[in-house]
Amino acid sequence: MQHDAPSTHPKAHLGFLGLCCGVGVSTIYLCQPLLPEMGATFGADAAAAGQVGVATQVGYAIGMLTVTPLGDIRERRGMIQRMFGLVAVALLLQACAPSLPLLLLLSATSGFMACVTHLVLPIAPDLAAPEERGKAIGAVMTGLLSGVLLGRTFAGWLSEGAAHLTHRVASWRVVFAVAALVSAALVPLVGRMMPELPPKSTLTYPQAMRSLWELLREEPLLRESCWMGALCFGAFSAFWNTFAFVMESHGLGAAVTGSFGLVATAGALGATVWGRMADRKGPRHVLSIGVALMAAAYLSMYLVERYAVRAQAAGHLHVILYLLSLGFAVIWMDVGMQGMQIGNQARNFALRPEARARLNTIYMTAYFIGGSIASAFSPVLWQHFGAAGITTLEFVVIALAVLRHVTGKPIVASSETAPYTVAE
16 A cells, blocks of 8 residues: 655755764764774784674665665654664674674674664655655765765774874774764654654565565666666775775875765765756666766776875875875765766656665665675785775776666666656
């Protein structure tokens, strides 16, 4: 049964939804600039420490598969409050982890709880008129993408500051403790700022879970989105999961690593532009530009790192020039990633309005499976082949995404060019 009446909720809630998405998703990226320090705490090498990022993404994928379908069949405001409370508890326990194996388990747990992000995101189309849903998705995605990027900045800068203030507690532990307080603060705010959100379907949980396979089987456009998301996010994750080690190899620390999140946030400002473009020209147009920008960015990274390794070996690496060149590539990587994500989400949410949470479950599970696989391989490649191994992996994966996109076919014109009407 479908409940998709036009929303009467004020559009001001979009900003708060973006904040919730940003805080929730930042949970799974806090560890990335801290991996070398975590390794030092537990006496682990880069390949072992890098698995903390993998564990978080695996937990997130499992949470999306098992929890987010409830967004179609349960009252959502109360669920979101409970999930943020559990995120806070998981992060606090993570800050106290006494060993690397336990840290891996707790990282997976906090990632699992952080799937609250994808209970929030599908609410955005409900708050907008059909012809403005791309704009609404873009507005909330600005918050989400800012969380992805600024989570790294927050972690890197706070870790660097904490390291100067205390030598008795590892500074990465301070980062997770503060993040727990931020998530806890959202629990009462959600109750105050968010309207009650009744279920959109009368399905039971077993029926909703069974319907995931039916949706994937019946919607070829969804399958194409899953492949695109998995491949693009795989390349993106390979970059960020080893970036701290790359910076460390050039004598640069967590604050510089985190600052690149701030640099990339310049690209997050384009999310609403992508959303409007999806409304005007269709999601496929947005996808084409986005994936092309990502391919160009990874090629640039390969060339920049090749220069940096050779210059450092010869003893004349110009660090400022290197950082500026890499920063330019990172901005275009992020802009392209946003275009790919917003294009995919816009066409997915248009398929079946009564099943938006489940469509998002399928897509984001595939998305993070791709990210988890690439994240698992990337520290091993770094350990054995250095920057050349990482940049080669990124470029090969994004090349596969380009190939998948150019061989895709528009399924029904209304789904591609007028993405907010359901194809008959």
